[in-house]
Amino acid sequence: MLYELLYPLRLEAPWLGWLNVLRYVPFRVIAAMLTAMFIGFALSPWFIRRLQTRQIGQAIRDDGPTTHFSKAGTPTMGGSLILFAMVMSTVLWADLHNHFIWLTLALTVGYGLIGFIDDYLKIKYDSSRGMPGKFKLLFQISLAGVIFLYMFSDSGLPDDWMMIRHRLALPFVAFAKHPITLPGWIYIPFATFVVVAMSNAVNLTDGLDGLAIGPVMVNAFTYLFLAYMAGLSFFGINIAIYLDIPPVPLAKELTIFCGAIIGSGIGFLWYNTFPAQVFMGDVGSLALGGALGMLAVTTKNEFLSVILGGIFVLEALSVVTQVVSFKLTGKRIFKMAPIHHHFELKGWAEPKIIVRFWIISIMLALVALGSLKLR
Numbered sequence: 129m130l131y132e133l134l135y136p137l138r139l140e141a142p143w144l145g146w147l148n149v150l151r152y153v154p155f156r157v158i159a160a161m162l163t164a165m166f167i168g169f170a171l172s173p174w175f176i177r178r179l180q181t182r183q184i185g186q187a188i189r190d191d192g193p194t195t196h197f198s199k200a201g202t203p204t205m206g207g208s209l210i211l212f213a214m215v216m217s218t219v220l221w222a223d224l225h226n227h228f229i230w231l232t233l234a235l236t237v238g239y240g241l242i243g244f245i246d247d248y249l250k251i252k253y254d255s256s257r258g259m260p261g262k263f264k265l266l267f268q269i270s271l272a273g274v275i276f277l278y279m280f281s282d283s284g285l286p287d288d289w290m291m292i293r294h295r296l297a298l299p300f301v302a303f304a305k306h307p308i309t310l311p312g313w314i315y316i317p318f319a320t321f322v323v324v325a326m327s328n329a330v331n332l333t334d335g336l337d338g339l340a341i342g343p344v345m346v347n348a349f350t351y352l353f354l355a356y357m358a359g360l361s362f363f364g365i366n367i368a369i370y371l372d373i374p375p376v377p378l379a380k381e382l383t384i385f386c387g388a389i390i391g392s393g394i395g396f397l398w399y400n401t402f403p404a405q406v407f408m409g410d411v412g413s414l415a416l417g418g419a420l421g422m423l424a425v426t427t428k429n430e431f432l433s434v435i436l437g438g439i440f441v442l443e444a445l446s447v448v449t450q451v452v453s454f455k456l457t458g459k460r461i462f463k464m465a466p467i468h469h470h471f472e473l474k475g476w477a478e479p480k481i482i483v484r485f486w487i488i489s490i491m492l493a494l495v496a497l498g499s500l501k502l503r
Contacts, residue, residue, distance in 0.1 A: 161387040163216070280319070
């Protein structure tokens with residue numbers, strides 16, 4: 129919005145020439161990040177007090193670790209403020225003519241609404257169950273499916289996107305030499321799976337104070353770099369072609385969205401760090417996971433997201449293997465799933481688990497970025 133309103137003013141008066149800085153994406157990324165941080169820091173104390181006043185507190189699983197019982201009643205749904213800060217800063221600083229901005233915001237807000245309903249039901253009935261899983265999945269799949277039907281159909285999006293929309297890049301494999309092209313009827317369900325899986329994986333990871341938001345910010349920072357490189361031209365040289373990654377000019381504007389995720393995440397982490405004063409709830413985790421999945425699809429890094437989001441993948445796989453093992457053999461592989469609870473029951477202190485998972489997430493991000501040259 130500010131980009132649309134202020135940038136043209138530089139032509140009307142010489143003294144407004146400094147507004148030319150708005151055309152530089154890195155400046156707007158920093159501005160979006162700072163705006164989201166300011167919103168988070170400024171509104172969080174008031175927001176937490178409102179949650180406490182309305183007795184909007186976290187319901188704890190009866191079968192969870194006993195150390196979590198003391199967290200019952202901690203204000204939840206803090207993800208609402210993350211979502212507000214993220215959307216507001218993106219709208220303020222992004223080029224609103226960019227289709228990817230609106231499509232990514234639509235999916236993120238839609239998933240946040242699904243999470244909001246889930247959190248509301250948990251609070252209303254004082255239960256950790258919330259919305260039935262089949263309905264949650266149905267809404268997630270439907271929303272992602274509609275968005276991808278638009279993105280991957282003849283919808284008037286730029287030709288450079290239409291040329292590579294069904295192509296997949298493999299980590300450690302040259303994209304130009306070995307791209308995988310899928311027909312639309314396969315790719316759309318695949319892209320939907322990527323988004324839904326990442327959304328629920330982040331949701332499963334959100335079980336300790338600050339555990340999910342750290343890797344989310346690491347992932348967002350990595351996608352910021354990937355999105356910028358995918359759309360950058362320098363002295364007539366397409367950087368994506370030089371790096372042999374999928375060229376997606378539309379994706380460059382998504383760096384502002386990534387900056388907004390990081391900024392809102394920092395503002396939230398200030399109050400979510402151990403011991404947490406507020407939890408993000410499903411309204412935050414489903415939305416942030418959906419946003420990361422959308423970034424993977426729009427930057428054509430669907431397979432790389434498995435490495436980059438390895439923490440989330442590990443958490444989800446621990447639940448799947450635990451359920452399958454118990455149903456087939458009657459035995460559990462882990463003391464409790466998701467896997468962060470397993471380490472809790474082994475006696476690890478909560479901050480130790482959190483920081484070590486953050487470190488692993490940073491290492492995986494470096495591996496993901498290193499894969500650009502290890503081909």
